[in-house]
Amino acid sequence: MHRFNGRKQIVILGGGCGGVVAATQLGRKLGADHDVILIDRRADHVFMPAFLFLMTGDRQPQEICRSLSALKKRNVKVIQSEILDINPVAQEVSLPKEKISYDYLIVSLGLQTRPDLVSGFNEASLHPWEMESALRLRHALSEFRGGRVVVGVPLGLYRCPPAPYEAQWMLDGFFRQRGIRDRVQIHYFTRDPEPTGEAHDPVVWMDAESRRRKIDIHYEFVVRSIDPVKKQINGLYNYSLPYDLLVMVPPHRPAQVLLDCGLAEVETGIRVDYDTLQTKWENVFAIGDCADMPASKAGGVAHQEADVLAHNLAVEITGKGRPVDLWLHTI
Ligand SMILES: Cc1cc2nc3c(=O)[nH]c(=O)nc-3n(C[C@H](O)[C@H](O)[C@H](O)COP(=O)(O)OP(=O)(O)OC[C@H]3O[C@@H](n4cnc5c(N)ncnc54)[C@H](O)[C@@H]3O)c2cc1C
Structure with missing residues (x-):
């Protein structure tokens, strides 16, 4: 995609553990020179590990949710919308009211x-x-x-x-x-x-x-x-x-839109390169629970992957710094 002044558009799908960390880091690193967009059907980030504390009455729902609009101060545009389709050939994401094109796509849509x-x-x-x-x-x-x-x-x-x-x-x-x-x-x-x-x-x-x-x-x-x-x-x-x-625990599967559009080819998620998190599609990456990685489906894993991917994309886009390797710490 060719944009005025070499601006790049990085679109992040999902405002869960992986998506929020990737958006925060990219917004910080790229500032106003590029466009970082995060899309989620929810208005809030929901911190799922705290569901255990909801169960025992030690937390209330409002204590474990944070508005995704807080990302605006990190140079991230947030769109609250259902994601209907991802087309990695046309490099665009379909929402009910518009299509969003991307130069880089980070998919962090989790499991259902x-x-x-x-x-x-x-x-x-x-x-x-x-x-x-x-x-x-x-x-x-x-x-x-x-x-x-x-x-x-x-x-x-x-x-x-x-x-x-x-x-x-x-x-x-x-x-x-x-x-x-x-x-x-x-x-x-x-x-x-x-x-x-x-x-x-x-x-x-x-x-x-x-x-x-x-x-x-x-x-x-x-x-x-x-x-x-x-x-x-x-x-x-x-x-x-x-x-x-x-x-x-209920059975889990990859997010429905990933099954529908064919990005998730296996029950364990979207196939990615274990080192780069790149899918078989150009400039499309997957992190967190929806990525078929040999690691736990855990927020800690999503966070580490998001950190490394955001750093490496920022290096590629700005030409500054050196890429880092992904060394996951998980059980
Ligand atoms: C009870 C419980 C305890 C846990 N404890 C821990 C723990 O102690 N440590 C730990 O590391 N992990 C823990 N986890 C796991 C952790 O919450 C997940 O691994 C983590 O949230 C995964 O992050 P993610 O970004 O991959 O996906 P998610 O956080 O699931 O985010 C996916 C986002 O995509 C959005 N989305 C999906 N489909 C669409 C669509 N079609 N259109 C628009 N938006 C869409 C969803 O709304 C969601 O916000 C726990 C989970 C649970 C349920």
Whole structure:
């Protein structure tokens, strides 16, 4: 694309962890010499790790949201809109009312939850993986007087692999604080095998911590369906688990628009070069949960990728400085 005075237009899709960091850094580094645009359907950045604190009533929704319009002071133009299509050949993004062209595109559209992929899930599970569900879970917990609480994970990837452990420990603390822990049995199921190895290995450590808190763990439990009437989770090989309160992570898939436009070719997201985060399309990069990287789907990963990509793009656009390598710190 040729623009007056060599100005470049960098478009960032998604105002979650990755998008906000990329926009902030690029706005700072490029100043008013180029155009940085961020597009999200939401007016606010929503800090999803704090959904766990919504669940226990330790945070309110307004405390974990920040208006994306704050990016204006970093030279970023924010457009609040649904993104309908991405055309990497024409180098443009379609919104309901306009098309936005780009010289560089950073895609950070995350994952969507797909509760419909497990029969009975919608009626049965209250979980902190979406704000609205976290608030319904908070209400259910405030009325819970005792019984069997089951925390669990589905097959496939989901946001933040360690968060189901954090959820069960926070529930353990919540029930202790309310003085009803002796009337609550906490169970955890996972499709993963029982971990073995050194005590400092994160999964071994998390397993030990759950046992210390008297949480029963069911390894290699693969959910097939949930019966909300019988209050029973049905697994493979006729193995089943009863529950009074179910806190199961919903299945996740890449953001719908990425599946629709073909950018996400695999269930784990958009294929990228592990070093540059570049997709197979010229000047199109993907970061965060929607990128098919050998790393956790985690905000910390999105943040590190955004930092490195923003730096390297700024070097390419301005011709100043030297590119840096991506060294991810993650579990
Ligand atoms: C309960 C919980 C606990 C967590 N704990 C941690 C933790 O402790 N540490 C950690 O590192 N990570 C944690 N995470 C994970 C972290 O929140 C995500 O990995 C991170 O938000 C991913 O950032 P992202 O930019 O890739 O995507 P997201 O933050 O998901 O942002 C995607 C954005 O794209 C927008 N969008 C999507 N489709 C469209 C469209 N068609 N049109 C317009 N806008 C669209 C969405 O509105 C959203 O704002 C946790 C997540 C949860 C749910």
